[in-house]
Amino acid sequence: MISQLSEERLYYDFVDQGIPAHLTGFGTAGSVNGDMMMAPEKTDWALKKTPGNNKYYREAVLYACLHDTRYDWQCEDGRDYYLYxxxxxxxxxxxxxxxxxxxLYKTESLALTGQLSGLLYLFARDGSSQAADALQKRLDQYLVILPRKRTYSFRTSPRESAECIAIWLCELYGIASFLQTIERMGEIMQNHPEPNVFWYDWLFDSAQNMFGEKRVMDRLNHKAKTSPGVRCFLDAVFSDRKSYEEARKHRQDDKITCDDLIQASADNKRFQVRSLARRMARTSTSEEICQAAQRIKNESDTKSKADLLNLFIFVDYPYDLTEILEYYALDDGLLKETTLAVLARFEDKRIHELATENIKSNTFVAESLGLLIKNFNNDYRIILDALKQYKDRDSYNFHSLVMDVKNIFEKRNAKQALDILL
Known part of the structure; x- marks a missing residue:
């Protein structure tokens, strides 16, 4: 029998592809504030007992296999198991x-590569040599293609796709597959001018989780005595970890000031501003926090005001909440966006009103949804509307929105939450 959760996911994949409801073999039940929701009934029976409709199911299942139909692959688990x-x-x-x-041979998408390779792992686990050979062949292709590249796309992430397939091969063949892949990577790394020709943290950590940290390190150290490739790989791992520890210690020793935030922004390092603000919040005294808040009040330039306000995303604002709401009222988009991130730390009726008004007017939807984590008031309808109207699913903001929905619902075990997610 296919599991109930698999039935529910499968139903919604069918509906997403336009398969008529009366052809799915599912019934209807439940609602969210009057919106009819669909609940599945005996998918396996429908697939087996309605041969006239099988072509609809086959094409819908195939589409779900060959496309990443998740809202956000960074938040949601893989769909390979229930699709299988x-x-x-x-x-x-x-x-x-x-x-x-x-x-699998054609896609450049990391998210889809993960789903396809997961499905082929399941085929191979159940005895398909064709599926096992396909995984190995695709990894072999990446080991040839990656050393030839001079730039690497963040969106397609070919280095992570190679790691993903290598991990499934470790699941299939055990530690021998891991050692073989590492040796091949190391042999290429020895003579390649780009130190990051491969990424391996994910593969390395996964192997330690699968086979045990001691066993992995013992096998690598033993093989490194006779394999220059494995020695090169281990040297790279130790070098990376040493660099990371040195950088971490350097960050801990540095004292970050308000001027550092403004300078980073002036240098067009907006993401660094947020990182510096986090470090400043960790090391500043109460007196320094109050001084920073006072400087924001006195700052006339809205851009500098927004830069400094990043500090209070990570530490409580020491004065009245009304001041933060006044900053939001100023006519500056970056300041408004930063202010919303600060307001997420507070629980207040005014913040709930601001969040719901923004979502209803399609203004700062992703940022405003985060305000409901602490200011939720049975706003299931609002959340559903936010998910429906947010169209740019490739943006960082959509990932932020989905994480906020996850955080809201994790605190509330309500049937409406499950209906919305489905």
């Missing part, structure tokens, strides 16, 4: 396997 359950309810598994292999 659905594939097993359809007679022609080879049809799916062939299409998945074909797609």
């Amino acid at each position: 359950e659905a594939i097993n309810l359809i007679a022609d598994k080879t049809y799916f396997e062939d299409k998945i292999i074909e797609k």
